[in-house]
Amino acid sequence: MTISLSLHTQPDVPLEAELISPDKLAGLTTAEIEKQTVEHGNQKTTIADFFTVAGEKSDSLVLEGDLSKIKHIGSGMSFGKININGDVGAHLGTAMSGGEIVVEGNVGDWLAPEMLAGRVEVKGNAGHMVGSAYRGSPAGILGGEIIIHGNARNEVGHAMRNGMIVIGGDSGDFTGVNMLAGTIIVLGELGIRTGAGLRRGSVVCMKNSKLLPTFSYSCVYQPTYLRLYLLYLQSLGLGIREEQIMGHYERWCGDIIEFNRGEILLYHE
Amino acid sequence: MKIKSTQIDDTFAEAFKMWASRIIITAETKQWAMAAATSMTGFATSVIGCKCEAGIEREIPVNETPDRRPGVSVLLFAMDALGLGKRLVERVGQSVMTCPTTACYSGLESEKTVVVGGQLRYFGDGFQISKKLAEQRLWRIPVMDGEFLVDERFGVQEAVGGGNLILLGKDMKTTLRAATAATKAMRTLTGVILPFPDGVVRSGSKVGSRYKSLMASTNDAYCPTLRGVRPNSELGEDVNCVLEIVIDGLNESVVRSAMQIGMQAAAKPGIKRISAGNYGGNLGQYKIDLYSLLDGDKP
Numbered sequence: 266m267t268i269s270l271s272l273h274t275q276p277d278v279p280l281e282a283e284l285i286s287p288d289k290l291a292g293l294t295t296a297e298i299e300k301q302t303v304e305h306g307n308q309k310t311t312i313a314d315f316f317t318v319a320g321e322k323s324d325s326l327v328l329e330g331d332l333s334k335i336k337h338i339g340s341g342m343s344f345g346k347i348n349i350n351g352d353v354g355a356h357l358g359t360a361m362s363g364g365e366i367v368v369e370g371n372v373g374d375w376l377a378p379e380m381l382a383g384r385v386e387v388k389g390n391a392g393h394m395v396g397s398a399y400r401g402s403p404a405g406i407l408g409g410e411i412i413i414h415g416n417a418r419n420e421v422g423h424a425m426r427n428g429m430i431v432i433g434g435d436s437g438d439f440t441g442v443n444m445l446a447g448t449i450i451v452l453g454e455l456g457i458r459t460g461a462g463l464r465r466g467s468v469v470c471m472k473n474s475k476l477l478p479t480f481s482y483s484c485v486y487q488p489t490y491l492r493l494y495l496l497y498l499q500s501l502g503l504g505i506r507e508e509q510i511m512g513h514y515e516r517w518c519g520d521i522i523e524f525n526r527g528e529i530l531l532y533h534e
Numbered sequence: 535m536k537i538k539s540t541q542i543d544d545t546f547a548e549a550f551k552m553w554a555s556r557i558i559i560t561a562e563t564k565q566w567a568m569a570a571a572t573s574m575t576g577f578a579t580s581v582i583g584c585k586c587e588a589g590i591e592r593e594i595p596v597n598e599t600p601d602r603r604p605g606v607s608v609l610l611f612a613m614d615a616l617g618l619g620k621r622l623v624e625r626v627g628q629s630v631m632t633c634p635t636t637a638c639y640s641g642l643e644s645e646k647t648v649v650v651g652g653q654l655r656y657f658g659d660g661f662q663i664s665k666k667l668a669e670q671r672l673w674r675i676p677v678m679d680g681e682f683l684v685d686e687r688f689g690v691q692e693a694v695g696g697g698n699l700i701l702l703g704k705d706m707k708t709t710l711r712a713a714t715a716a717t718k719a720m721r722t723l724t725g726v727i728l729p730f731p732d733g734v735v736r737s738g739s740k741v742g743s744r745y746k747s748l749m750a751s752t753n754d755a756y757c758p759t760l761r762g763v764r765p766n767s768e769l770g771e772d773v774n775c776v777l778e779i780v781i782d783g784l785n786e787s788v789v790r791s792a793m794q795i796g797m798q799a800a801a802k803p804g805i806k807r808i809s810a811g812n813y814g815g816n817l818g819q820y821k822i823d824l825y826s827l828l829d830g831d832k833p
Contacts, residue, residue: 408666427666448665465663489560489637489683490665490674492601497667510602526661 266323268298270316272330272351278306279354280315283337287324287345287364295321324364328353333373339366342383355392358385361409371415380406380428386501390415393437396430397423404445406430412501419456422449425466429494433503441468444527450494452504463520463527469494471509471532480519485533487513535828537801540808542824547698547793548812549820552581553618554693554784555648556641557608558594559630564604568593570633571606574625578610579730580780582739582750586621587611587695587782589727600639601683607641609727611695611782618690619648626684627654631675637683644689651684694820697781697789700738700756700809701800702773708804709775710734716779719799725788726781738778741813753811773806786820794827 268290281304284290290298298321299313312318324345332338333352340359347366355373358366362381367388374392377385378399391413397420398405405425412431419437422430426445431452438456441449446465455474469491492510499505514530535542557574561567571590578588587610594605610625612618630638631654640647651673655662663674664686671686699716703709717733720726728734743751754760754767756776761767769776779796783789797808810824 410668429667446664467663467665486680488674488681489601489603490672490681492603493667493670493672496600496602526663528663 266320267325267327268318268320268323269327269329270312270318272315272328272332272335273317274315275331276305276315276334278334280305280335281337282335283340283359285312285326285328285335285338285347286340286342287326287347288341288343290326291324291345292322295319333371336373339364342366352389358383361385374418376413377406377409377411379404380409380411382408384410384412386412386414388414390434391417393418393420394423395421395432396425396428397421398425406447412498412503414503416453422447425449431498431503441466444468448494450498460520460527460529462523463529464524465526467528467530469514469530473531476517476529477520479521480517480529481521483516483518485513485515487511488516488530491530535825537797537808537828539803540801540805542797542828543807543809545810545824546812546815547696547810547822547824548815548818549694549696549786549789549822550817551819552587552611552613552693552695552782553615553690554609554611554642554782555618555622555688555690556591556784557610557622557626557630557688558599558605558639558641559608560599560601560603560605560637560639561633562603562635564593566633566635567604567606570630570636571608573629573633574608576629579735581611581613581695585612585617587727587729588625589729589782591727592724601637603637609725609782609784611693611729615646615648615690619650622648622650622688623653626650627657631657631677631682631684634679638685640685640688642689642691644691646690647687648690649686650688651686654684691784693782693784694786694789695782696818697783697793697822698811699779699793699796699800700811701777701779701805702756702769702807702809703775703777704772704804704806706775708802709777712800712802712805713777713779715802716796716800719795720779720781720792723788723792723795725785726783726792728779729782730780733779735778735780736776738776738811768809770806778811786822790822790827793822793824797824797827
């Protein structure tokens with residue numbers, strides 16, 4: 266049994282829909298879900314104004330349609346599952362602490378900022394600030410995992426403190442900027458200034474990259490821990506090659522302007 | 535009762551409740567994984583003298599190990615969970631971390647765990663790195679060939695130690711051959727180890743000694759050289775060599791299975807009797823009756 270929300274009317278301006286979450290809808294009937302209030306610009310509207318609702322009383326939500334103007338879906342989510350069959354807007358899964366969100370399309374900016382736990386998987390591309398801290402916040406994600414099969418734009422994992430972010434394609438500039446701990450794995454190309462301000466944590470990339478001069482080269486070696494991560498990602502269907510699992514990596518330490526306990530690992534062909 | 539020409543004694547093995555952990559060791563090659571496992575299971579024949587009992591459970595093919603490298607699983611037993619944790623830290627630290635290219639993982643899923651990598655991490659002198667993949671926390675400790683990777687916590691569970699068989703043969707050659715056949719058969723099982731040298735012990739012991747400082751001493755009733763001076767000798771005139779096989783397992787069922795197939799394999803011409811060691815049933819929590827391991831009822 267699932268609760269299904271199919272978009273029938275595209276909003277003119279972004280729809281603030283943080284109540285589309287198992288935490289808010291799991292115990293409601295179909296009629297009650299339809300009456301829930303969502304912010305459409307400066308107007309209060311209901312879910313029924315935009316969605317056709319089917320199903321009730323379930324912790325599994327299925328969303329259909331082009332939701333690229335729907336923001337804050339799954340904010341604060343702590344359990345259950347949301348499947349999104351289409352594109353979706355910004356702030357998806359903000360500060361979620363459990364459960365799972367799977368997006369078949371693309372997502373906007375600020376995917377799962379300040380996430381605590383749980384899992385987000387995006388089959389398409391993501392915007393800026395994946396798993397980041399909000400401006401002024403001391404830390405980004407504290408746990409959980411974010412898997413993006415496509416590309417992501419700038420500042421992936423800004424100030425992240427724990428957890429794992431995986432980008433199946435390319436990552437933009439400032440990947441892992443001000444990172445405190447955790448793991449970012451990029452299977453494609455990195456943008457510029459990766460790991461600027463990195464204190465601890467790992468940024469791993471399968472392509473060579475020009476790094477900041479505040480990172481110092483250590484060695485080429487085979488990090489055993491990375492095999493566990495890559496085998497796990499391979500089991501999720503990401504394009505991990507056998508030679509990457511068993512391969513050698515350049516280890517660069519930094520950022521020397523910070524704590525200098527972080528690392529960037531670059532696959533050594 | 536008999537198996538072929540071998541008499542099976544109407545007695546039981548007295549086994550004890552212990553605590554156990556399974557340790558998965560991987561390395562760049564099977565040779566190095568086995569080197570670490572061999573070192574880790576050294577001097578671990580009896581809790582009385584070694585504080586723990588340990589043995590190699592099996593080799594693990596690369597497609598079954600966490601990091602797809604050759605692996606070996608080791609079982610370690612101690613009398614309580616606290617002691618087991620201490621032995622794990624000592625032995626993983628001294629025998630596995632020291633061995634080139636190794637990594638070490640918990641191989642037992644259990645609600646109860648003990649901290650191992652979380653203790654060993656301090657060897658990293660501040661350069662150690664924690665990684666958390668799903669619910670698994672690992673420690674990366676920098677060492678001279680790269681990094682030693684170890685699970686923070688290892689699962690531990692209640693287990694059974696001290697299952698045993700005593701083989702009484704006409705001579706040393708025959709008894710050794712039977713013991714070797716029995717241990718080879720027992721090693722086909724998982725969940726059990728045979729902690730003594732190549733699975734066999736010749737210095738079976740009894741509780742107590744005429745010397746106050748000793749809590750155990752030689753099992754004189756089974757020493758063939760003492761048959762002439764010990765009126766309570768358990769040996770007939772046709773027995774000139776006795777060897778014992780001790781079995782520790784993750785549960786009673788697997789210890790029983792090991793004893794069962796061990797008896798079948800050991801019952802060869804020249805093996806006069808197969809017996810088992812016990813303390814009158816007063817010490818151990820488990821009594822494994824030899825007849826119950828055979829198909830028939832007691833005669």
